[in-house]
Amino acid sequence: MMPLLRKVLAASIAATIVWVAPTAVSALPTDESGSSSDADAATTTAAAAGNGPADHVVFFALDGFDIEYLDLVRSGEAPMPNLQRLLRQGSVTTSTGTMTSITNPSWSSVATGAWPETHRNTAYWFNTETNTARGQQRDLAVPTIAQSVREQGGTVFSSQWFILQNYGVTFGDPDGLYTQPGGDCARRTDDAVAVLRGEPVSSGGQMVATNGIPELMTVYCDTLDAIGHEGGDIDPRIPATLTELDRQLGRIVEATKDAGIYRRTAFVVTGDHGMTTFDKGFAAEGLAAIEAAGFTPQVLTSGQSPAPGTDVAIVVGGVADVRIVGERAGDRAAVGQLKAALEGLPQVRNVFDKSDQARMHMSPNYGDLIVEPKPGWSFGATPAGPVGRHGATTELRVPLVLTGAGVRPNVHPWRPRHIDIAPTISALLGYAPPSGSEGRVLRESLRR
Numbered sequence: 403m404m405p406l407l408r409k410v411l412a413a414s415i416a417a418t419i420v421w422v423a424p425t426a427v428s429a430l431p432t433d434e435s436g437s438s439s440d441a442d443a444a445t446t447t448a449a450a451a452g453n454g455p456a457d458h459v460v461f462f463a464l465d466g467f468d469i470e471y472l473d474l475v476r477s478g479e480a481p482m483p484n485l486q487r488l489l490r491q492g493s494v495t496t497s498t499g500t501m502t503s504i505t506n507p508s509w510s511s512v513a514t515g516a517w518p519e520t521h522r523n524t525a526y527w528f529n530t531e532t533n534t535a536r537g538q539q540r541d542l543a544v545p546t547i548a549q550s551v552r553e554q555g556g557t558v559f560s561s562q563w564f565i566l567q568n569y570g571v572t573f574g575d576p577d578g579l580y581t582q583p584g585g586d587c588a589r590r591t592d593d594a595v596a597v598l599r600g601e602p603v604s605s606g607g608q609m610v611a612t613n614g615i616p617e618l619m620t621v622y623c624d625t626l627d628a629i630g631h632e633g634g635d636i637d638p639r640i641p642a643t644l645t646e647l648d649r650q651l652g653r654i655v656e657a658t659k660d661a662g663i664y665r666r667t668a669f670v671v672t673g674d675h676g677m678t679t680f681d682k683g684f685a686a687e688g689l690a691a692i693e694a695a696g697f698t699p700q701v702l703t704s705g706q707s708p709a710p711g712t713d714v715a716i717v718v719g720g721v722a723d724v725r726i727v728g729e730r731a732g733d734r735a736a737v738g739q740l741k742a743a744l745e746g747l748p749q750v751r752n753v754f755d756k757s758d759q760a761r762m763h764m765s766p767n768y769g770d771l772i773v774e775p776k777p778g779w780s781f782g783a784t785p786a787g788p789v790g791r792h793g794a795t796t797e798l799r800v801p802l803v804l805t806g807a808g809v810r811p812n813v814h815p816w817r818p819r820h821i822d823i824a825p826t827i828s829a830l831l832g833y834a835p836p837s838g839s840e841g842r843v844l845r846e847s848l849r850r
């Protein structure tokens with residue numbers, strides 16, 4: 403089982419990752435030498451409302467940025483020269499996401515600083531109130547960092563980091579501007595570069611200029627996730643994609659230099675979840691095991707309701723949300739039987755009951771059991787070739803880059819998590835964290 407071995411190895415290595423800049427990078431000139439336009443250029447920006455060690459934070463949100471991809475950077479297979487240059491003033495380390503490791507709930511934790519049990523954004527679950535399966539959605543029970551910064555007098559811009567849309571940024575608002583340019587990462591970066599130049603951007607169909615350079619600027623790119631789903635975390639296009647994303651990061655850095663804010667800008671780069679390759683499905687075996695335990699299961703896709711007679715509703719999205727419905731709903735003995743049947747499957751890595759889910763601060767919207775496949779497997783059909791999935795605890799680890807203004811060079815934050823990002827960005831800008839935040843400021847990595 404190569405994929406499994408690879409994951410286990412990666413998990414143990416990732417826990418102790420310390421980025422050592424390759425010697426070739428040490429030979430590069432420092433950023434200061436190349437940023438003469440930076441000095442005393444404060445006049446080009448709006449007065450910062452926050453009083454933190456950074457006047458601006460650029461947040462580069464990379465969907466599906468698996469921690470293992472850093473191995474490709476270290477080996478030289480995927481050069482990321484702009485990132486490596488930035489790291490001279492900061493660090494890269496392994497950050498831990500939240501369960502389930504699905505895009506919307508994961509970015510929700512990054513954006514709010516809250517666990518899924520608090521922000522309540524849930525994906526691929528069965529809603530007993532509407533009697534339907536649900537896919538991904540944008541609901542949030544607590545404010546995002548964009549709302550928080552805005553409420554404290556700050557300004558925000560989001561190029562397609564959709565999780566903030568209408569939660570602190572919106573179309574047409576020059577103090578909290580959202581743009582959804584579509585297209586590739588270059589197109590999304592275009593909007594951020596334009597904002598840094600003080601140029602208007604298309605926001606929901608109208609051209610809008612921000613009021614000065616926003617304090618928090620976010621750019622979202624999902625190329626890695628798309629490729630990872632198509633070909634798994636071993637897809638041969640991944641190295642070139644990493645280098646292309648680095649090129650876009652470099653454009654943003656250059657634009658901050660041109661705008662004269664580079665030395666007062668912190669850069670934060672992270673992912674929402676990793677990616678695991680699978681080439682085998684065990685839906686047939688899984689349903690047979692549930693039937694053998696005396697149940698009538700049904701796999702539901704978003705919007706579907708169970709057929710009459712169904713007593714186990716299953717919604718698959720990386721992991722499988724499994725809930726007993728009908729007359730036996732809430733029957734603890736029945737849940738125990740179901741759990742034993744699922745744990746007996748050789749393709750299953752973990753079965754998390756409600757107490758396991760609570761321990762992981764998961765959304766209470768999930769059902770009785772969350773079934774996590776072993777790497778290589780999916781609770782679905784067998785695909786034509788290797789493809790990728792995420793949602794399990796095997797996809798929780800992502801890189802976290804903290805660098806630039808207000809960040810201590812070469813000081814790795816201690817066990818950073820998704821929920822620590824919003825408090826830390828808030829501290830960099832000198833704001834209180836979002837009100838629902840449960841993470842901590844990664845103070846060990848910040849300048850006093």
Ligand SMILES: [Zn+2]
Pocket residue numbers: 466505627631792
């Ligand atoms: Zn995905």
